[in-house]
Amino acid sequence: MPPAxxxxxxxxxxxxxxxxVATNIAVLLSRQLELLLADLDVEAPNDxxxxxxxxxxxxxxxAVFFPLIDYNRCTACGACAKAxxxxxxxMARGTPPMxxxxxxxxxxxxxxxxxxxxxxxxxxxxxGYTYSTPIRRSGGFRLVTGLLRxxxxxxPPAVVAAKRRALRETPDEGLLIVDTGAGTGxxxxxxxxxxxxxxxxxxxxxxxxxDLKAILEIAxxxxxxxxxxxxxxxxxxxxKHVELAKAYGAEKTFLIPFDPQAAxxxxxxAPAVEECxxxxxxxxxxxxxxxxxxxxxxxxxxxx
Amino acid sequence: MKVPEIRPPVELVVASxxxxxxxxxxxxxxxxxxxxxxxxxxxxxxxxxxxxxHLVLGVEEWSRVDEVREGRLAYILDDRCTRCNICAExxxxxxxxxxxxxxxxxxxxxxxxxxxxxxxxxxxxxYRFRVKSGEIRVAETHYGFTLVSAETMPGRPNSGKLVTExxxxxxxxxxxxxxxxxxxxxxxxxxxxxxLTGAQLVVLVAEPTLASLSDLKRIHKxxxxxxxxxxxxxxxxxxNIDTLPLIExxxxxxxxxxxGRIPYDPSVPKAMAEAKPITVYDPDSPAAxxxxxxxxxxxxxxxxxxxAWWAKYRPRKPEPYVPIILRPGQDNSRKHx
Numbered sequence: 001m002p003p004a005x006x007x008x009x010x011x012x013x014x015x016x017x018x019x020x021v022a023t024n025i026a027v028l029l030s031r032q033l034e035l036l037l038a039d040l041d042v043e044a045p046n047d048x049x050x051x052x053x054x055x056x057x058x059x060x061x062x063a064v065f066f067p068l069i070d071y072n073r074c075t076a077c078g079a080c081a082k083a084x085x086x087x088x089x090x091m092a093r094g095t096p097p098m099x100x101x102x103x104x105x106x107x108x109x110x111x112x113x114x115x116x117x118x119x120x121x122x123x124x125x126x127x128g129y130t131y132s133t134p135i136r137r138s139g140g141f142r143l144v145t146g147l148l149r150x151x152x153x154x155x156p157p158a159v160v161a162a163k164r165r166a167l168r169e170t171p172d173e174g175l176l177i178v179d180t181g182a183g184t185g186x187x188x189x190x191x192x193x194x195x196x197x198x199x200x201x202x203x204x205x206x207x208x209x210x211d212l213k214a215i216l217e218i219a220x221x222x223x224x225x226x227x228x229x230x231x232x233x234x235x236x237x238x239x240k241h242v243e244l245a246k247a248y249g250a251e252k253t254f255l256i257p258f259d260p261q262a263a264x265x266x267x268x269x270a271p272a273v274e275e276c277x278x279x280x281x282x283x284x285x286x287x288x289x290x291x292x293x294x295x296x297x298x299x300x301x302x303x304x
Numbered sequence: 305m306k307v308p309e310i311r312p313p314v315e316l317v318v319a320s321x322x323x324x325x326x327x328x329x330x331x332x333x334x335x336x337x338x339x340x341x342x343x344x345x346x347x348x349x350x351x352x353x354x355x356x357x358h359l360v361l362g363v364e365e366w367s368r369v370d371e372v373r374e375g376r377l378a379y380i381l382d383d384r385c386t387r388c389n390i391c392a393e394x395x396x397x398x399x400x401x402x403x404x405x406x407x408x409x410x411x412x413x414x415x416x417x418x419x420x421x422x423x424x425x426x427x428x429x430x431y432r433f434r435v436k437s438g439e440i441r442v443a444e445t446h447y448g449f450t451l452v453s454a455e456t457m458p459g460r461p462n463s464g465k466l467v468t469e470x471x472x473x474x475x476x477x478x479x480x481x482x483x484x485x486x487x488x489x490x491x492x493x494x495x496x497x498x499x500l501t502g503a504q505l506v507v508l509v510a511e512p513t514l515a516s517l518s519d520l521k522r523i524h525k526x527x528x529x530x531x532x533x534x535x536x537x538x539x540x541x542x543x544n545i546d547t548l549p550l551i552e553x554x555x556x557x558x559x560x561x562x563x564g565r566i567p568y569d570p571s572v573p574k575a576m577a578e579a580k581p582i583t584v585y586d587p588d589s590p591a592a593x594x595x596x597x598x599x600x601x602x603x604x605x606x607x608x609x610x611x612a613w614w615a616k617y618r619p620r621k622p623e624p625y626v627p628i629i630l631r632p633g634q635d636n637s638r639k640h641x
Contacts, residue, residue, distance in 0.1 A: 014323010112419060235573040237577060
């Protein structure tokens, strides 16, 4: 059964506090709800560290298609190289094609383009791993993590693989919280695809504002509902951020004040809402979690 | 100090793995310092999905904007579609969505790989070609150097290609000598690979958090694939004194010289709000002083003798990227195979 609600935490700029927000609200909501947290920042996954998990568990390889060419059948016609969008199949005139593994995205275009059945459909390449780690904090929940191998450059297939595992392992009628990476490309849109609600985390600087706009563009274009979170509120003005998000139809705004004590708990890998529940940042996170809890109840997310 | 002519140009990348640790803030100070000392210099903002360097440098107008139209976008002809679901099954990106029995392709996810159109039995899938994938922009900054900046369209793929093109334009503008200073994206994906390709030196930026340490290890491993000589800057080092030793121990173990530590400083976000590099906004602030001394060190001790520096700190043993390829009937998928 699919999750009753999928909420995605994203933001565009790096270091705005996406993982900080996602891990803390997961910890808070796990007391009341059946939920799963998915760390889809496959290039730099850190949620397990922020939750104090010492190791990732239940490894599964992310195996994407890889063209293995049968040179007995290949006529060097060039159809595969022509179909390849990433330039992974190189061919000098009249010589058989060669595949550059790093460039290959695993899309299978060559497989379907080859008129001679010279490409096996069974070749695979491991571009990363997914993990499913039980987090024994608070009410307890499962963390699914995607990890891209160093040297691989095709992020979206790894995001999709981790997302599919998260959807599969979310408790029936549960809540799925997705944490995305930095950026505004299609690896981010792939991560938020199933989400009904996008929680955009920004920082009160012109840099945060610039990248927030791109994320709001995607979220609105994909028909998502939007909530805005301004993290480290107070270090500079955030009026423009709030105004911009409203123009994109944001329903709610939450301000998390800059809070050195919360930052220290983040650095050590302990959720601020557990370490110092009375900290100003924790209070704001509780408010966000309450709003999400109300939303989840309305959608019929299963209670614990 | 007489500034040496660096011929052919050297490529210096600022990277971190983790986002928001201060890459653009440091890159701006470094660029200003090098320009001030008389280096020939082009700065490249290689974070095409979240380009911010122009904001830190207070760029108000672009002298040149090139549209990049290399994208392809699939769409489905509904009257030809037989709802066989094959496109949805073959799409690696999960871009095919079914709404009320109609098959559509999500334009924010589609990579333009052609696979669905090749696999579609009734040939119901067409492509729009020359879709705008982004822009490459050029500006003359107030500080006497040129900035090249890449920006991808929201939700579009292949930001790495834009980065490569921005770097190529930067090299062309730089000419036969000087420094190409590249501000990389967060992460270790295609944009970062494009940033590091061809580079000789990298400034790694980390903050004393477990998250940053983990990302530092990953980006460092990637720089080893490329044989690049690293140096490390620890930003906001005083925010978490107890995690600081973990970063320093890693650097020592891996022969990465720590070239400076920058304290947490509330002036930094204020400088951003004013669209000024920290050394211009408040040169006497603790962060400005620390960043300036790091930039001076690079200008005076690293770049003039960059080949010697590279020879001293380059990875000792080559660690090339080795793909894991599975042939039918074979399982070497485990991490520590």
